[in-house]
Amino acid sequence: MYQAPRGTQDILPEDAPYWTYVEDETRRQARLANYGEIRTPTFEETAVFARGVGAATDIVEKEMYSFDDKGGDSMTLRPEGTAGIVRAYLQRSMSGRPQPVKLFTLLNAFRYDRPQKGRFRAFHQIDFEAIGETDPLVDAELVGLQLRLYEALGLRRLSLQLNSIGDARCRPAYVQRLGDYFRQHLDGLCEDCRRRLETNPLRLLDEKRPECQAVLDGAPHSADHLCDPCRGHFEGWLDHLETAGISYTINPRLVRGLDYYTRSVWEVWPPVQGAQSTVGGGGRYDGLAEQLGGKPTPGVGFASGIERIILELKDQGVAVTPQPAPCVYFVSMDERGKRQSFRLAEMLRAAGISADMAFGDRKIGKQLGAADKSGAQWALILGENELANDSITIKDLRGGSEQRTITQRDLLKVLEHGHGSTE
Ligand code: HAM
Numbered sequence: 001m002y003q004a005p006r007g008t009q010d011i012l013p014e015d016a017p018y019w020t021y022v023e024d025e026t027r028r029q030a031r032l033a034n035y036g037e038i039r040t041p042t043f044e045e046t047a048v049f050a051r052g053v054g055a056a057t058d059i060v061e062k063e064m065y066s067f068d069d070k071g072g073d074s075m076t077l078r079p080e081g082t083a084g085i086v087r088a089y090l091q092r093s094m095s096g097r098p099q100p101v102k103l104f105t106l107l108n109a110f111r112y113d114r115p116q117k118g119r120f121r122a123f124h125q126i127d128f129e130a131i132g133e134t135d136p137l138v139d140a141e142l143v144g145l146q147l148r149l150y151e152a153l154g155l156r157r158l159s160l161q162l163n164s165i166g167d168a169r170c171r172p173a174y175v176q177r178l179g180d181y182f183r184q185h186l187d188g189l190c191e192d193c194r195r196r197l198e199t200n201p202l203r204l205l206d207e208k209r210p211e212c213q214a215v216l217d218g219a220p221h222s223a224d225h226l227c228d229p230c231r232g233h234f235e236g237w238l239d240h241l242e243t244a245g246i247s248y249t250i251n252p253r254l255v256r257g258l259d260y261y262t263r264s265v266w267e268v269w270p271p272v273q274g275a276q277s278t279v280g281g282g283g284r285y286d287g288l289a290e291q292l293g294g295k296p297t298p299g300v301g302f303a304s305g306i307e308r309i310i311l312e313l314k315d316q317g318v319a320v321t322p323q324p325a326p327c328v329y330f331v332s333m334d335e336r337g338k339r340q341s342f343r344l345a346e347m348l349r350a351a352g353i354s355a356d357m358a359f360g361d362r363k364i365g366k367q368l369g370a371a372d373k374s375g376a377q378w379a380l381i382l383g384e385n386e387l388a389n390d391s392i393t394i395k396d397l398r399g400g401s402e403q404r405t406i407t408q409r410d411l412l413k414v415l416e417h418g419h420g421s422t423e
Contacts (some may be wrong), residue, residue: 007113007121009307013323018310021320022153023106026126029149033141035104035128040084042108046074051291052083054259056200063111077110081127082260082285082301083292089131090294099132100299106306118276118308128282129301131289136233139264139284139300140240146268146280146302147246153309154318155270158279161251162266163223164234165202168287170227171262175201177220188215205253221252233263260285264300270312279312280304325375328415329397330357331367332382341382344392344411353415372397380411 004010011019030037046066053059065077078084085103088094094101105127113119128145130138143160150158166174179201186194189212193204207216226234241248248266256265265283282302289297313320328348330341338357345355356374358367364383371379381393385405392411396402406414 005121007115007119009120009122015310017320017322018313019306022126022306022309022313025149025152026104026106029145029152030104030128033102033145035102035130035145038085038088038103038105040081040088040105040107041078043075043077044084044087046076048083048087048292049076049079052086052260052288053080057257057259059111059258063113065110065112078107079111080109080258081105081107081125081303082129082258082299083288085127085129085301086131086285086288086294086297086299087292089297089299090289090292095132095295095297100130100138101132102128102130104128116276117274118305118311120307124306125303126306127301127303129299131299132297134233134286134298136236136264137240139237140244140246142282142300142302143241143266144244144246146282146304149304150268150279150309153313155279155309155312155316157271159269159271160246160248160266161254161269162237162248162264163251163254164226164230164237164263165222165255165261165265165283166226166230167262170225170230171222174220174222174225177225178202178204181219182215185215185218188212202255203257205255206257216253219253222255223250223252230263237264256281256283260288260291262286266302268304270315272315277308277312279308324354325377326354326356327376328353328355328378328380329371329374329376330355330380330382331364331371332358333364333384333387337382337387340387340408341380344380344408348412348415351412351416353412378415 049064050060059079064079067075069075085105089101106124107127108122108124110122112121115121128142130142147158147160165171179197182189182197182201182204190209193207193212196203205216205219223234254265254267261283263284263286267281268279270277270279280302282300284298284300286298288299289295330345332338332341341357345357348355356376358370362370368379377396377398379395379397381395383393386392390408391405392408393403393405394414
């Protein structure tokens with residue numbers, strides 16, 4: 001028997017209500033802050049991610065699902081949404097619209113990573129982007145939106161971690177200083193860190209291994225080495241967050257794993273920290289459009305893993321309403337009864353009343369059992385007598401003992417007024 005590929009999931013009907021719950025609330029929050037929906041392709045030219053996300057990142061180095069298509073062009077299943085959205089912004093000349101262009105999307109993404117709790121190879125994100133504006137008020141709006149989304153979903157005790165990592169003007173000097181500091185403390189660093197020091201010293205700050213922590217704790221902070229415009233931007237951002245009553249922790253070791261970030265970066269962490277538990281993260285990417293061959297265009301956004309949100313909803317015991325059971329369930333005697341029940345079920349559905357029915361050739365008792373299991377409020381029975389005189393028997397399946405026979409003509413009226421609710 002075939003198995004789903006490692007690191008992928010099947011979302012079954014009993015779990016689907018969590019998904020629609022998160023998706024519906026995402027759309028509601030998007031509407032409340034005037035973000036318009038965009039949908040971009042599941043795959044892009046490989047260069048969009050290699051140039052956008054950055055050749056020296058784990059994502060591009062190790063995790064991309066890339067393939068040559070039949071025309072010989074290298075394509076990649078998107079490992080994230082931002083690079084594709086900025087590609088679309090440039091290609092569709094969205095700089096001609098009022099700025100910033102505020103967009104959101106729900107996407108599937110793919111990373112060839114080692115699967116574990118909360119980490120999948122095929123996963124889903126909600127993603128918000130605001131492109132075309134440097135004002136730190138946009139950064140604050142996005143953080144506010146993200147936190148309000150979690151709050152509205154019922155998540156509590158999340159913490160907002162943030163930092164500023166400067167831009168092309170001030171970061172090189174900071175990275176140099178950071179590298180110098182690490183080179184002076186090589187003894188306190190693991191093998192991996194020493195290797196990464198040569199390619200991307202910033203990424204060391206992310207290292208979780210206990211043996212490296214003493215050195216990392218003493219490392220210089222990017223926020224202390226910002227140029228004046230970056231410092232002004234950072235202060236503006238924090239100021240707006242305070243105005244909105246949003247509490248935050250400045251985390252000097254927060255750098256994020258994608259190379260396009262400039263200035264603002266942030267993550268939202270759950271109360272219980274696991275290795276793969278960040279609920280969502282984002283930041284500013286003022287150099288990304290240029291990396292993709294466009295005019296310099298600032299941008300900022302965040303993404304949040306839907307699987308991670310759902311794990312957290314379950315951990316925190318947030319109950320989600322299951323899909324309602326059908327209102328009625330048809331039970332019938334023979335072929336003629338089945339045909340009649342199909343006709344009536346279609347008539348009820350067209351009128352907005354949910355209906356299911358027995359299939360195959362099961363005995364009446366079995367059919368009534370299935371009707372009960374379906375959770376339907378009413379069984380609608382078409383037996384010999386009913387078929388003979390165009391009537392139908394209504395039986396209450398939810399505790400009541402009511403059972404009565406009415407004419408088929410009256411069925412809709414009775415269900416609409418006397419019994420059951422629509423849908
Ligand atoms: P990211 O931090 O790579 O950022 O991913 C954002 C979120 O996606 C993570 O916080 C996590 O919830 C979820 N996620 C990432 N990888 C996996 C995985 N393998 N399995 C399950 N969930 C995962 C980005 O993707 C950026 N595009 C965010 C952004 C938007 N920055 C600016 N705009």
